[in-house]
Amino acid sequence: MxxxxxxxxLLSLGSLSLSAETIVLKNGRKILVDSVREEKDKVLYEIGDSSYAIPKSSVDHIDAFGSPLSSHGPAAAPEFVPQTATPVFGAAAEVHVIKNDRIDDVAIADAERNGDAATAAAANFMAGRFALEQGDRDAAARYFDRALRFKSDDANVLINYAAVLVRTGRPQEALPLAERAVRAAPDSPDAWAVLGYANLQADRSKDAIPAFEKSLKLRPDxxxxxxxxxxxxxxxxxxxxxxxxxxxxxxxxxxxxxxxxxxxxxxxxxxxxxxxxxxxxxxxxxxxxxxxxxxxxxxxxxxxxxxxxxxxxxxxxxxxxxxxxxxxxxxxxxxxxxxxxxxxxxxxxxxxxxxxxxxxxxxxxxxxxxxxxxxxxxxxxxxxxxxxxxxxxxxxxxxxxxxxxxxxxxxxxxxxxxxxxxxxxxxxxxxxxxxxxxxxxxxxxxxxxxxxxxxxxxxxxxxxxxxx
Known part of the structure; x- marks a missing residue:
C-alpha cells in the first residue's frame, strides 16, 4: 500500500499515542514490550519471539496501556486457512515425525521406505502442517508436494497445499490442486473455499463466486x-x-x-x-x-x-x-x-x-x-x-x-x-x-x-x- x-x-510529536506496555527505567529510558511480568527480583518481558529479564531495582514503573499498536482494518492480502487439518489415511498411517519441536526427516525417510503409501503420505503431511504453523511456507509446500506423490487423491493434502501456494503468490499453480480437492471431496467446505480463494487471487473473481457460495452452504464462515x-x-x-x-x-x-x-x-x-x-x-x-x-x-x-x-x-x-x-x-x-x-x-x-x-x-x-x-x-x-x-x-x-x-x-x-x-x-x-x-x-x-x-x-x- x-x-x-x-x-x-501529519507528522507531529503531539499526534502520537502509544498503546503498549512500557517499562520505564530509572535512567529515563523506556522499553515498549509485548508482555511483561514481575518475578522475585526481576522483571521479565517479551518482544516478538524473544524473552528478556532486567533487575527490578532498575525499573521505575510499568505503564500498562494494553496490547501493542495494531490494525483492525481489512488485511491487505486476504488469507484462507483450512479448518480441516487431518487427512484420512487410516489407522496404519500413525507416525511421529515431530521430535523436540523439530521435523525429524529421518523418521519421514523411514516412513517412506516401509512401502506403505498411506504412512509415507501421513508423515509428509504432518511435517507440512508443522512447517506451516512455524511460518515456513516453502518447507510446508515441499512436504505437501511430497505427500501427494504417495496419496495423490487426498483432499486435505490438496486443500492445504493449494492454500499455501496462494499465500505465497502462486494462485495459478494452486488452481488445479483446488479443482482436484473439490473432485475428491465435493462435500468439503474447505475444498470449495480454497477453490474460490485460488480463483479470486488468480484474477478470476467471477469463477470464485459459485465456489464460495457452495462452501457457505456447507458451512457458514x-x-x-x-x-x-x-x-x-x-x-x-x-x-x-x-x-x-x-x-x-x-x-x-x-x-x-x-x-x-x-x-x-x-x-x-x-x-x-x-x-x-x-x-x-x-x-x-x-x-x-x-x-x-x-x-x-x-x-x-x-x-x-x-x-x-x-x-x-x-x-x-x-x-x-x-x-x-x-x-x-x-x-x-x-x-x-x-x-x-x-x-x-x-x-x-x-x-x-x-x-x-x-x-x-x-x-x-x-x-x-x-x-x-x-x-x-x-x-x-x-x-x-x-x-x-x-x-x-x-x-x-x-x-x-x-x-x-x-x-x-x-x-x-x-x-x-x-x-x-x-x-x-x-x-x-x-x-x-x-x-x-x-x-x-x-x-x-x-x-x-x-x-x-x-x-x-x-x-x-x-x-x-x-x-x-
Missing part, C-alpha cells in the same frame, strides 16, 4: 463471506473493463482510460520497473501480475481501504487514477511502490512485517526521509516513536496521523539498513523471514541486534544526520 497524504502535514463479498464487488465493478497485456502484466481499465494512451504508458512503465527490480532484488514474481485501474470511488468500494491510502497491492495492483490522463512522475512512483510489494512477497514468502515491506517499497520509489529527517530525529530523541515491533501488522486500521508516522519510521528503518549495510543485507533480512524466522530472530541473525538495539541504532543514525 502507498500512503497518499503529505507526510509533513465469516472469512469466506468476506471473500464472497470481495468477489461480487470486483465482478460488478470490473464487468465492462478492457484488458491489455505485456510479458509480465495483465492490465484492466475502463475503456475511456485508453483515450490518451495511458494504459500503454503504464504497461511500459511497469515493464521497465520490473526489469529494474529484478536487477536490484535478484528475484522475479511468479506468473503474470494483474493491475487494475479504478476511479477513486470504485477503488475504495472494492478495496475498503482507509481514506489515506493511495493504492494497494493485495496480490493485484489496484491503482486509483481519477483525473490522471497521462503518465506523471507521481503515478510512476505509485506503480513502482506497489510493484515492489510483489517482489517482497516473493522473497519473504508472504511473511514480511509491514514496517519492512512498506519501508522497502518506499525506498524503491525512490523516496528519502531527508525532508522529514530533523522531525524524525526529534521524535526518536524524545523516545516517542512507534516501536517497530508494534508495526509488524497491517497499517490499514490506523488513522491518518499514525499512518504517516508508521510509513516515515518504516522508511527510516530501511534507509538506515541500506545506508549502513547495503541492499544485499535488506535482501538477506527478507530471505530469513521467508525461511520462517521471526523478525526479531532475523534481525539478530543478520545484524546481531534485537528490536531494542535496532531502535537505538536508528536514533543514533538520525541524530548523526539531522541532529535533535
Amino acid at each position: 502507498r500512503f497518499s497524504a503529505c507526510l509533513l502535514l 465469516p472469512t469466506v463471506e468476506a471473500f464472497l463479498k470481495r468477489a461480487h464487488k470486483e465482478t460488478t465493478t470490473e464487468a465492462d473493463y478492457t484488458a491489455a497485456e505485456s510479458s509480465h502484466f495483465t492490465l484492466r481499465f475502463e475503456g475511456k482510460a485508453s483515450q490518451n494512451g495511458l494504459p500503454r504508458d503504464i504497461l511500459e512503465q511497469l515493464d521497465s520497473d520490473y526489469d529494474g527490480l529484478v536487477s536490484q532484488l535478484g528475484v522475479a514474481p511468479h506468473g503474470s501480475i494483474t493491475v487494475i485501474l479504478y476511479t477513486e470511488q470504485a477503488f475504495f468500494d472494492v478495496t475498503q481501504a482507509p481514506s489515506w491510502s493511495g493504492a494497494i497491492n493485495d496480490g493485484k495492483l489496484r491503482i486509483p487514477i481519477s483525473g490522471v490522463s497521462q503518465m506523471t512522475s507521481e503515478l510512476a512512483r505509485v506503480l513502482r511502490h506497489e510493484l515492489t510489494h510483489s517482489f517482497i512477497t516473493q522473497i519473504a514468502r508472504g511473511r514480511c512485517p509491514y514496517w519492512l515491506n512498506e519501508g522497502v517499497a518506499q525506498l524503491m520509489e525512490p523516496k528519502s526521509i531527508s525532508s522529514a529527517g530533523p522531525l524524525l530525529a526529534k521524535l526518536y530523541a524524545s523516545q516517542r516513536e512507534i516501536p517497530l515491533n508494534a508495526l509488524e501488522g497491517s497499517f490499514m486500521g490506523l488513522d491518518g496521523n499514525s499512518a504517516a508516522i508508521a510509513y516515515a519510521e518504516s522508511l527510516t528503518a530501511v534507509e538506515y539498513i541500506n545506508d549502513t549495510y547495503g541492499m544485499s543485507d535488506v535482501r538477506r533480512l527478507l530471505e530469513r523471514i521467508g525461511e520462517g524466522s521471526s523478525t526479531e530472530a532475523a534481525l539478530r541473525s543478520t545484524f546481531n541486534v534485537g528490536y531494542g538495539q535496532f531502535e537505538e541504532d536508528i536514533a543514533t543514525y538520525l541524530k548523526s544526520k539531522y541532529g535533535q
Whole structure:
C-alpha cells in the first residue's frame, strides 16, 4: 500500500499515542514490550519471539496501556486457512515425525521406505502442517508436494497445499490442486473455499463466486463471506473493463482510460520497473501480475481501504487514477511502490512485517526521509516513536496521523539498513523471514541486534544526520 497524504502535514510529536506496555527505567529510558511480568527480583518481558529479564531495582514503573499498536482494518492480502487439518489415511498411517519441536526427516525417510503409501503420505503431511504453523511456507509446500506423490487423491493434502501456494503468490499453480480437492471431496467446505480463494487471487473473481457460495452452504464462515463479498464487488465493478497485456502484466481499465494512451504508458512503465527490480532484488514474481485501474470511488468500494491510502497491492495492483490522463512522475512512483510489494512477497514468502515491506517499497520509489529527517530525529530523541515491533501488522486500521508516522519510521528503518549495510543485507533480512524466522530472530541473525538495539541504532543514525 502507498500512503497518499503529505507526510509533513501529519507528522507531529503531539499526534502520537502509544498503546503498549512500557517499562520505564530509572535512567529515563523506556522499553515498549509485548508482555511483561514481575518475578522475585526481576522483571521479565517479551518482544516478538524473544524473552528478556532486567533487575527490578532498575525499573521505575510499568505503564500498562494494553496490547501493542495494531490494525483492525481489512488485511491487505486476504488469507484462507483450512479448518480441516487431518487427512484420512487410516489407522496404519500413525507416525511421529515431530521430535523436540523439530521435523525429524529421518523418521519421514523411514516412513517412506516401509512401502506403505498411506504412512509415507501421513508423515509428509504432518511435517507440512508443522512447517506451516512455524511460518515456513516453502518447507510446508515441499512436504505437501511430497505427500501427494504417495496419496495423490487426498483432499486435505490438496486443500492445504493449494492454500499455501496462494499465500505465497502462486494462485495459478494452486488452481488445479483446488479443482482436484473439490473432485475428491465435493462435500468439503474447505475444498470449495480454497477453490474460490485460488480463483479470486488468480484474477478470476467471477469463477470464485459459485465456489464460495457452495462452501457457505456447507458451512457458514465469516472469512469466506468476506471473500464472497470481495468477489461480487470486483465482478460488478470490473464487468465492462478492457484488458491489455505485456510479458509480465495483465492490465484492466475502463475503456475511456485508453483515450490518451495511458494504459500503454503504464504497461511500459511497469515493464521497465520490473526489469529494474529484478536487477536490484535478484528475484522475479511468479506468473503474470494483474493491475487494475479504478476511479477513486470504485477503488475504495472494492478495496475498503482507509481514506489515506493511495493504492494497494493485495496480490493485484489496484491503482486509483481519477483525473490522471497521462503518465506523471507521481503515478510512476505509485506503480513502482506497489510493484515492489510483489517482489517482497516473493522473497519473504508472504511473511514480511509491514514496517519492512512498506519501508522497502518506499525506498524503491525512490523516496528519502531527508525532508522529514530533523522531525524524525526529534521524535526518536524524545523516545516517542512507534516501536517497530508494534508495526509488524497491517497499517490499514490506523488513522491518518499514525499512518504517516508508521510509513516515515518504516522508511527510516530501511534507509538506515541500506545506508549502513547495503541492499544485499535488506535482501538477506527478507530471505530469513521467508525461511520462517521471526523478525526479531532475523534481525539478530543478520545484524546481531534485537528490536531494542535496532531502535537505538536508528536514533543514533538520525541524530548523526539531522541532529535533535
